[in-house]
Amino acid sequence: MSSIEEFYSLEKDKEYYRDLLEELGKVNEKLNAFNNINEGLSSGFPFSAKDNLCVKGVESTASSKMLSGYVPPYNATVVERMLRNKFGFIGKTNMDEFGFGSFGLNSQKIAKNPFDEHYVAGGSSSGAAIATAILKYHVAIAESTGGSIATPAAFCGVVGFTPTYGTISRHGLIDYSNSLDKIGIMARSAKDIRPVFDAVKGPDGYDSTAVNAKLNSNNTKHIFVVDQLIELVDKRIRAYFEALLDKLSSMGYSIEHAKIESTEAAVASYYIIAMAEASTNLARYTGFKYGLKNDNFGESYNEFFTEARKYFGDEAKRRIILGTFVRSASVKEKYYYKALKVREVLSHSMHEILEKGFILLPVMPVLTPKIEDAKKLSPLETYKMDALTIPPNLCGLPHISFPYAYDNGMPLGAQLITSKFNDYALIDFVEEWEEEFKYVFKYNIGAVQ
Amino acid sequence: MEYIDFDRLLKICRLELEPDEKEKMQKGIVEVIAYFDTLNSFNAEVEGRARKEEKPGVLREDVVKEFDDVDGLLKNTKTYRFYVVGPKI
Amino acid sequence: MIIGLEVHVSLPTKTKLFCSCSTAASEPNSSVCPVCMGFPGAKPMLNSEALRIAVSIAEALRCKISERVSFVRKVYFYPDLPKSFQITQLYEPVGKDGLVECYDGSVVRIRRIQLEEDPARIIKAEDYSLLDFNRSGMPLVEIVTEPDIKSEESLRAFITELMSILYYLGVDIEGEIKTDLNISMAGERVEVKNITGIKNMIDAARYEVRRQSKIIEGGGSVISETRSYVEAKKETVSTREKETDEEYGFIAEPDLTWYDTKGITRIEPVYADKIAEGYAKEYGIDKKVVLDLIMYDRDALRLIERTKGAFGMKTIINGIEIVKKYGDIGSEQAFKRLLDFLQNGGYVDAAAFEKIKKGEKVEGNVIDMKKIIDEARLLLNDKVKEDYKKNPKAINFVIGKIAAKYKMNPRDVAEIVKRIIDG
Numbered sequence: 001m002s003s004i005e006e007f008y009s010l011e012k013d014k015e016y017y018r019d020l021l022e023e024l025g026k027v028n029e030k031l032n033a034f035n036n037i038n039e040g041l042s043s044g045f046p047f048s049a050k051d052n053l054c055v056k057g058v059e060s061t062a063s064s065k066m067l068s069g070y071v072p073p074y075n076a077t078v079v080e081r082m083l084r085n086k087f088g089f090i091g092k093t094n095m096d097e098f099g100f101g102s103f104g105l106n107s108q109k110i111a112k113n114p115f116d117e118h119y120v121a122g123g124s125s126s127g128a129a130i131a132t133a134i135l136k137y138h139v140a141i142a143e144s145t146g147g148s149i150a151t152p153a154a155f156c157g158v159v160g161f162t163p164t165y166g167t168i169s170r171h172g173l174i175d176y177s178n179s180l181d182k183i184g185i186m187a188r189s190a191k192d193i194r195p196v197f198d199a200v201k202g203p204d205g206y207d208s209t210a211v212n213a214k215l216n217s218n219n220t221k222h223i224f225v226v227d228q229l230i231e232l233v234d235k236r237i238r239a240y241f242e243a244l245l246d247k248l249s250s251m252g253y254s255i256e257h258a259k260i261e262s263t264e265a266a267v268a269s270y271y272i273i274a275m276a277e278a279s280t281n282l283a284r285y286t287g288f289k290y291g292l293k294n295d296n297f298g299e300s301y302n303e304f305f306t307e308a309r310k311y312f313g314d315e316a317k318r319r320i321i322l323g324t325f326v327r328s329a330s331v332k333e334k335y336y337y338k339a340l341k342v343r344e345v346l347s348h349s350m351h352e353i354l355e356k357g358f359i360l361l362p363v364m365p366v367l368t369p370k371i372e373d374a375k376k377l378s379p380l381e382t383y384k385m386d387a388l389t390i391p392p393n394l395c396g397l398p399h400i401s402f403p404y405a406y407d408n409g410m411p412l413g414a415q416l417i418t419s420k421f422n423d424y425a426l427i428d429f430v431e432e433w434e435e436e437f438k439y440v441f442k443y444n445i446g447a448v449q
Numbered sequence: 450m451e452y453i454d455f456d457r458l459l460k461i462c463r464l465e466l467e468p469d470e471k472e473k474m475q476k477g478i479v480e481v482i483a484y485f486d487t488l489n490s491f492n493a494e495v496e497g498r499a500r501k502e503e504k505p506g507v508l509r510e511d512v513v514k515e516f517d518d519v520d521g522l523l524k525n526t527k528t529y530r531f532y533v534v535g536p537k538i
Numbered sequence: 539m540i541i542g543l544e545v546h547v548s549l550p551t552k553t554k555l556f557c558s559c560s561t562a563a564s565e566p567n568s569s570v571c572p573v574c575m576g577f578p579g580a581k582p583m584l585n586s587e588a589l590r591i592a593v594s595i596a597e598a599l600r601c602k603i604s605e606r607v608s609f610v611r612k613v614y615f616y617p618d619l620p621k622s623f624q625i626t627q628l629y630e631p632v633g634k635d636g637l638v639e640c641y642d643g644s645v646v647r648i649r650r651i652q653l654e655e656d657p658a659r660i661i662k663a664e665d666y667s668l669l670d671f672n673r674s675g676m677p678l679v680e681i682v683t684e685p686d687i688k689s690e691e692s693l694r695a696f697i698t699e700l701m702s703i704l705y706y707l708g709v710d711i712e713g714e715i716k717t718d719l720n721i722s723m724a725g726e727r728v729e730v731k732n733i734t735g736i737k738n739m740i741d742a743a744r745y746e747v748r749r750q751s752k753i754i755e756g757g758g759s760v761i762s763e764t765r766s767y768v769e770a771k772k773e774t775v776s777t778r779e780k781e782t783d784e785e786y787g788f789i790a791e792p793d794l795t796w797y798d799t800k801g802i803t804r805i806e807p808v809y810a811d812k813i814a815e816g817y818a819k820e821y822g823i824d825k826k827v828v829l830d831l832i833m834y835d836r837d838a839l840r841l842i843e844r845t846k847g848a849f850g851m852k853t854i855i856n857g858i859e860i861v862k863k864y865g866d867i868g869s870e871q872a873f874k875r876l877l878d879f880l881q882n883g884g885y886v887d888a889a890a891f892e893k894i895k896k897g898e899k900v901e902g903n904v905i906d907m908k909k910i911i912d913e914a915r916l917l918l919n920d921k922v923k924e925d926y927k928k929n930p931k932a933i934n935f936v937i938g939k940i941a942a943k944y945k946m947n948p949r950d951v952a953e954i955v956k957r958i959i960d961g
Contacts, residue, residue, distance in 0.1 A: 053579075054578070054579040056521075060578075060579075067578065069525075070525060070578065071521075071524070071525065072572075072577070072579065073516075073518040073522050073525075073577075074516075074518065074521075074572060076579060170581065171579070171581055172579040173579055174578040174579050175579070177792070178581075178793050179790075205509065205583065206580075206583060207581050208506040208507045208581070208582070208583050208584065208793065209507075209581075209792075209793060209795060211504055211507075262491070264487075265487070265488055265491040268484060268485050268487055268488050269488065271485070272485055272488075276787075276789050277789065277792055279462070279787075280611045280613050280623050280787075283613055283615065283621065283622030283623055284576050284578070284621045284622050284623075286463075286615065286617075286622060288526065288527070288533075288534070288535055288536065288617075289533070289575065289576065290525040290526070290578065293527070294536075295527075297534060297536050297537060297666035298537055298665040298666065299537065300536070300537050301535070301536040301537060301538055301615070301616065301617050302463065302615065304536035305536070305615055306463045306464065306465050309462075309464055310464070310465060312464075314470075314474070317464055317466070318474060318477060318478065318481075320462050320464060321458055321459065321474070321478060322478055322481055324458060324462050324787060325453065325458055325478075325482070327787035327788070327789050328461075328785070328787055329782075329783045329784040329786070329787070329788075330784055332788075334489060335485055336789060338488050338489075338491070338493065341493035341495040342491060342493055345493050345495060378477060378480065380477070380481050380484055383481070383484075461785050461787075463615055505796055505797050505798045506584060506794050506795040506796060506797055507583070508584055508585075508586040508589065508797065509558065509583040509584060509585055509586060510587075511552050511553050511585050511586060511587035511588070512552065512553065512558065513552050513553050513559070513560045514553075514558035515558075515559065515560065515569065516557075516559065516570065516571030516572070519567070519568065519570060519571075522570060522571070522572065522575055522577065523567060523570075528567075529668060530566075531565055531566040531567055531568075532566050532567065532661070532668035532670060533567060533669040533670075533671065534666050534668060535617035535618075535660070535666065535667040535668070535669050536617055536667060537662075537663075537664075537665055537666055538616075538617060538662050538667045
C-alpha cells in the first residue's frame, strides 16, 4: 500500500493539519527545509513544491534575493495538476539559488541534514529532500538540472525520481538551464512516486518540449557498472556499493562492467551548457518588472540594471560570468559548441549500454560532507562532485536515487539509470528493492498515533 | 587558455563587483575555464550547432486565449496610466 | 553605390509569435501574459500560422526552405526587451538564398528570411521610460538581401516588388514597413537603422549616398559605423552601437528545439509583375498600365482574370480604372454589365456607375464620337500642332479638357487626338 492510500484510510482528528504545521514549523527553524509554509493547509495528502516552481499568489523566489517579493499570477503546470488531483499544498522548499549548487549552501538559509545538522542536506533540491525525510505523509515536487534530485535524496535518505527530459511539463519552472531542467519527485517510497508521476506527466500546451510519449517498464535483469566513474568514488563507498551489487546479484540481476570514454568530458560539457543557458535566463532580472525593485528610474538603463543585479548571490554571479564567456562569439566554437557535441557523443554511448540493461552508480563520490568542510571547497572542486550525476542528467535520461546503506547512521544513495521513456522500470525496481531493504527516518512529523 | 578581459566581461553581464570580491571571483573563474579547456583534447566528430532532439517541438494553434490575471502580472510592476514604468533611455 | 536591406514585416496572425495573446489590442498592456512580459517560468510556444506565413514568404521569394527550423537567443539589455534576449533565428532560418526579380529587370538576391519576436513599445520620458508590452512578442519576419541594389530606382523597384508579393500572401505592410539599410560606396559599410516607411527609406538612402559621395570626393574616407535616420531633419546621424556580435552570445533556444517544415501547406504566391507582363505580350497593351492596377489589388486581378476571354483587354482595363475611381462594384455580374456598357460606347459618371451596379438601365451617357472629334479638331489649331513637334506634351491640355468634359479615359482621348494630328 502506498502511504497516500494509507493516509486517506486513517482516522485523523480535526486538529490534524494544525498540529502537523505547528510541529513542522519548529523543525523547520532548525533544518531550513521550507522557504515558506502554507499555514492554510487543511485537506489532502501534503505535497511541497521546490521554490523555483511558480505557485499562484505565493511568493516564489528560487531562493534568490533578486526574486524577493515575486508573486506569480499563475501556477506551474505540475502544481496545477497536483492541486487538481486533490493533493494539499504544504509549502515552498528551500534550494540553492536558482538551482546553482550541490550542497544546499547557496541559499540565504543553509539547508541542514535531518540525520545530523552539522552535515549538508545536498542540493539543489535540498528542502525537498529534508521535507521528505521529516514528514511522514508527504511527496515533494523537486527539480534536477545536473543532479539536484539524486544528490539531496541520497544525503537525506529518501527516494528521488528524475524522469526522462520532457515527460513532465516545465511550464512555471523558473529556468536554470532549459535543455537540462527536469521536474521530478521525491518520496519515502517508490510506491508514492508512481501515482504522483501518473498525475503530473504528459504534454502541456505551455511547454513545447513536453512530449506525448508512451512510457515503458522494461527490465532485462542486467545491470552495468561504469568503471571510469567507479574509480572516482571514495574507497569506503566502494565497499558499500560492492555489497549492494552482491545483494542485487542474489536478487537475480546479472552485474556487468562497461566503459564509456566520454564521461571525462561530461562535467565540463555539462557546466558549459548549463552556465551558457543560465546566463541568458538570468539576463531578465533587471530590477523593474518583478522581484526586487530598483526605484531609481532616473538612472540610465545600464546603470539601473547593474545596480539591481548586484543582489545575485556569488554563485549566480559566477555562473552568469562564465556562461556569458563561453558563448561569446570569439570562443563559442571551442566551448559552447564543443560541449553540445560532447553531449551528443555521450548520449550515444550511454544509449548503447542502456539498450542492454540498467546502469547503476553511487550518487556521490564522497560521504556526506560536514557543512563547514563543504564551504571550504573551491567552485571547481564542488563542480567535480557532480561527476556521477551529470551523465544521466546531461543526456536527459531517467534515473532514480534510493537509499541502500547507512554509514555511521548517515544514509548512502545509489542511482539506477535507464533509457529514455523506460521510466516505470525504475519505479518497479525500487519497489522491488524496498521489499529487501528498510529505510530509516529520524523524524515522522504528521504520523497518526 | 583564452585571454579574458574580465572588466569587459563584467560590463556585458551588467555586473559590478567590489575590488576584493572581484579578485576572488576572477581566481575561481580562471580555474574553471582552465578546466573547460580540457574539452579541447576531446575529439567529437559531430556536425551541427543545435540540440539533436529526436522529436520536433510542439506547435500552437493561432487561437486567441487571453491571460486570465493581467492585473496579477502588473501588480508585480510599477505602472503609470496603464504603462509599465522602466528606467530612463 | 551598393545597398543591402534588412526589411522587417509584421505578420497578420491573430495571436503573438510565442503566446496566445491577441495581436489586436489597443489599451496599453491589456494583451499581455507571463510569456510576452518575460516572467520567470513562462515558456514560448511557436504559433503555427506565423511559421506557415514565414515559410510561404520564403518560398515566394524563391528561397531554399530549411527542413528543420530552429531558433536562437540573442542577448542584449534594453528596457523594451522583457527577457533581455530576443528569440530569433541564425543557423536554421526559415529560408536562405532566394531572389526577387523586379519590374525594371534587376534581380536582388535574398540572403535569409527569419522569424523573430518584436520587443515592447517604449516611450522616452525625462526621468524614466514607459512600456507597452502589447507589442512585445508580435511576430516579425526579417528579410535580408544581398548588397545587390545599385540605384535609387532599383531600391524603389525592389521594395515595390517585394510589397506586392507580400500583399498577395496576405501580408499587407503599407506604412508599417521597418528597414535597416547597408550602404557602401567605397568598401566601408555603413548601416542605417530603424527607418519606418518607404518614403523615409528612400530619403535616407539618398541622404546617405550624398553624404558618402561628398566625403569620397573631398578625399576623405567613409568610416564603417551604425547610423540612424532622423525623420524630422531628413538626415542620418552616427549612433553608438548597442551590442556587437561578440556580446550577443547567440545560443540555441532550448525551449523550442526544432520544427519540421515539410508538411506545412504554403500560401500560393502571386507575381503581379509576371502577370502584367503576360497580358502586355498577349494583348499588346502597356505593361505598366496593367501593373499599376493589379500590384496591390487582388480584386482587380480577379475581375481581369474572370472577364478576359469575353471582353477586350482595353475595355477591361477601362472598367477596372472606373471601379477604382468610383469604389466597389459589388459583384462580378455588375462588373460585366459595366464592361457591356463601355463596349457599347457608353461613358460612366458617378450616377451611371451606381445604376450599373444596381442593375438599372442607364439612359443617355453615350459617347458621341463625331462631336468629340469635331471639338478636338477645333482645339488642335496650327500653333498646338507646331508645338507638338517640339514637345509631345503640348497636346496634353487638349486631352485633359476633352476627357474631363466627356468623362472619358484620358488614354482613349489621347489615341483619338493623335490620330487627328497624324491625319
